[in-house]
Amino acid sequence: MRAARLTAPGTLELVDVPVPTAGPGEVLLGVGAVGACHSDLHILDAPGGFPTPITLGHEIAGRVEALGPGVTGWTPGEAAAVYGIIGCGHCRACLRGLENQCRTVPVGGIGISRDGGLADYVVVPASHLLKIGDLEMTQAAPLTDAGLTPYHAIELSRPSLRPGTCCVVIGIGGLGHMAIRILAATTAVTVVAVDSNEEALALASRMGAQHTVRAGQDAVDQIRRIVGPPPDGADVVLDFVGVDSTLTLARSVVSAGGQLMLVGLGGGGLTLQTGAGPVPVPLETTARIPFWGTRAELQEVVALAQQGLVKAEVHAFPLTDVVEVYDKLRRGEIHGRAVLVP
């Protein structure tokens, strides 16, 4: 079968490999669609390198092809989405259903620490499959990360997302555009979308953002005209970029008692400074670094999609285009989510 593999640090190649076999408790899935995520670029660019070779792709939907020994509850041909995080299953966090906080396995996942879905077939633990009914594969795949990750961040900040409050969303890419859709579907907040790209801002408007702001020198002033002067401001800021400039913007517009949700893994730093300073974080503000989401939350995101409330902006490509698609992603030419179809 074909598989897009990280064969050496920085090198992604479409190669031929044997079809894997499902072991005890596992399922062989025929991949229907797999999302191209910015995190894959972080894996490709990891300074210390990543263990190679490994098949990338952690945003997967497909059909059950074969069951490993001991698997029940699934029949061949059934459609499923894959919960991508692999926790240890027995630590304090995993036992509470918070595999995204596993205390034993740092960032384990399908397509991260074991072979992923950028291939014709992938083997996954049966416990990581969710039934998706007749959802389109190209819509289901992005739900597992581009949908789940913002949904988790929104769930964590939901007590602050009261009707009539304001949420600033920074970075309208694969995750950011879904965040706006989820906010529009599940809250009555005013959404302010921030991005450096006009096409991304147009997408934000289509997803339900009431205001769009071009990132740059006067972005803080523009947002302040919407959210009011300090100590008022945005009750929640979702930063899907996470570089120094976006973190500075985030803390410059958050309200006293607000929530900073730092989702993007851009490597930026946020100084938590008490009292006076050039850009102090307002009093009573909470900063949090949400990661991916839980299995239960994925089920909820799938339910939102099944009811037609959440729909990703998808651009589908054949698996043979995989290297080019990641180049496009790197150049910022994908608005919404690129999905590869084997």
Ligand SMILES: [Zn+2]
């Ligand atoms: Zn991802």
Ligand SMILES: [Zn+2]
């Ligand atoms: Zn664990």
